[in-house]
Amino acid sequence: MLAYIGRRALLAIFTVWAISVLSFAIIQLPPGDYVTSYIAQMASMGSVVTDEEAQNLRIQYGLGQPIYVQYLKWMRLIAQGNFGMSMEWRRPVTEVIAERFWLTVVVSVASLFLTWVLALPIGIYSAVRQYSVGDYVGTFVGFIGLAVPNFLLALVLLYLGFTLFNAHIGGLFSPELQDASWSVARVWDLLKHLPIPALILGLAGTAQQIRIMRANLLDELRKPYVVTARSKGLTEAALILRYPVRLALNPFASTIGYTLPYIVSGSIIVSLVLGLPTVGPLLLKALIAQDMFLAGTIVLLLGVMTVIGTLISDILLVWVDPRIRLEDT
C-alpha cells in the first residue's frame, strides 16, 4: 500500500513540475516582457520610466538571462511564497488571489461532493430497478447533463431565474455581504448560494458517475454471491448495500481523478457567466491585460490543487479496494 501511494505521490510531483513549466511558458509566451508592459503602463499614466530604471527592473526580475535560469529564479521566488507582482492591481499576486482561490476550492469541492451525493443513490436505484421509469428518467437527465456544456446551462438557468422568478441566481454572496469580512452570517450566506453553481458544475460528472455506478452494479448483481446471500435470507437492502455496492464503488472512487480537473476547468467559465468571485474572471482579465504573473500563478495553483485532489482520490481508492493493496505487496 505504501509503495502504491509512494508511486502516485511521485507521479503527482512530476505532474506539478510539468504544470509549472507550462505555466511558466504561459508567462513567457506573449511578446515583450514584464518590463515592456510596465513601461507601457507607466507611459499611459503619464509618467516616464528612465532607461536606468528599466535596466534595474530587468536585473531585479532576471530578464535577459537564459530561459531556464529565469524559470529557476521564478521557482525560487515561489518557494519563498512570492508569486510576483500583479501589474494590473499593483499588489502582490498572493494578496490579489487569496480569497478568490479559496472560494474556487470551496466551489469545486462542493460540486464534487454534490456529484457523489446525487450519483450514488440514483446510480443504485437505476441498477436495482433496471428499465423502470425512474431508470429511464435518470438516463435521460444524465444524457442531457453530458451533452449540455455547463456554461450554456448556467446561462439558461440564469435567464430562467431572471425571467420566471425575477431573482439573480448568480454570485456566491448577497450584495450586502459581498465585501464584508468573514463572519457566521457570511459563511451561511455562502452556503445558501453554493448549491446552484455546484449543481451546474457537477451535472456532467454526476451523469457520468450514474452511468458508471449503474453499469458496475448491474455486473455485480448478476454474480453468484448475490444469489447465495439472497438464498440465505438477507433483506434486499442489506444485501445490496453491504456487498455489491461496496464493490461497485471502486471505479467510482478512481474517477475523482478525472472529474476534478473537469470541474475546475468548468468553474472558470461558469464563474464568468454566474459572476462568482472565484479565480475564473480574474484569470480572464489577467490574460486579456497580459498580466502574466497573475495568470501564470492562477494556472499553476489550479493545477496543483487538482493534483492534490487526485492524489487524495488515489489514496481513497487504496483504502476502499483491498485488492490494490495486495497487488503491491
Next chain:
Amino acid sequence: MARPDVALDPTSVPVPGAGAADAIKQRIFVASQWQLTWWRFRKHKVAVASALVVIGFYLVVMGADFLAYADPNASEAQRSLMPPQRVHWLDGWRFGPHVYAVKGTRDVQSFRRVYRADPGEKIPIRLFAKGFEYRFLGMIPTTRHLIGVDGDRDATNTIFLLGTDVQGRDLWSRLMYGTRISLTIGLVGVTMSLVLGVVLGGLSGFYGGIADTLIQRAIEILRSIPTIPLWMGLAAALPRDWSILQVYFAITIIISLLAWTELARVVRGRFLSLREEDFVVSARLVGCSQMRTIFVHMVPSFMSHIIAATTLALPAMIVSETALSFLGLGLRPPAMSWGVLLQQAQNVQTVALSPWLMLPAVPVIVVVMAFNFLGDGLRDAADPYGR
C-alpha cells in the same frame, strides 16, 4: 471456400422448409466485418437518427451561403436587436408564407428600440430568391438563395427569421456561417488529435517497454491538468494581429494538443489486445515487415474502433471552441462561430431583454448530443463479434 464451422453446423445442411433461416445464417457467416458492423449499427435506431442529424449539419456547412438570405456582416443600425419575425403561412386561404413589415421606433423612456409589426404590409417569402452574390460550393457564382424577398433588401423590405443582434445583423444568416466554422474546426482538430493519438498510442501499445511507460505517464499528467485555464493561457498568447485563418488553425492546434489522450488510450488498448492474436503472430512469422503488420493486418481490424472514438472526441472539440470563443479568447469577430455568436449573450440583462441571442446554444446542444449518440452506436457496432 470451405468453412468447417458451417459444414459442422447441422442446421447448415439444406433441409426443405428451413431455407430462409438458413440463408440468413449463411449470410452472417460470409459477411465481411464492415457488413456486420453496418447491420449491427442499423439496429440502433437512435444512433441512425443521430447520424442523419449530423449529416444534416454538414449539409448546412456546405450550403451555408445558400441557406443564408442576408449578408451575415451587413449591419443595419435601424434594425438593432429586433426580435424574430413570426412567419404567417397562409395568405387568406391560399398558401403564401409571409411576414409583416416591421416599424422600429425608439422608446422615449428607456431609449431602447421597440418594433411593431404592421399587418397591413405583407412581405412574401420567396423560394430561390435573389440576394447577395456568392459561390455555391465555392465554385458556381450565383445570387440565388433558398429563401428571400422580392426586390432589394432594405430597412423595411426584409425578413429576420431569428431576429438580429446588437449591430442589426441577421442572426439566422450568421448562424448558418457560424455552423460552417464551428463544425469544421472540430474536424480539423480531431484529425490532428487522431494523428497524435494513433502514432503515440500505437508506439505505446505495439512496442511496450519504456516508450509505453513514458507515453502513459505523459497521458496521466495531461489528463490531470485542468484544460480550460491552459487553453485560455495559450489562446491569449496568440498575437492580436493574426488573420482569422491563422487564429483558426492556432486554436485547433491548441485544442488538439490536449485532446489526443483519449484516442491514444483506445489505440493502445487495441494494439495490446491484438499483439498476441494468432493472425498477427502468423503475419510476423511469415516475414511481414513491421509496417506491413501494423497497417495491413492490425489497423484494419480496429479501424471501426478508431472511428467510434473519433466521433466521441468531436463534440468535446466543438464545445471547447465554443467555450474559448465565448470567453473572447478563441476566434474573434469578424470570424463567425457559435461561440462568437454566443458572446453577445454573456450578459444576463441583454439576454433577458433579447432572449433570441441565446439561440446559437441550440445547435451546440443538438450537435453534441447527436455526436454522442452516434459515437455510442458506432462503438457498440464496432465490435460485431462481441456479445
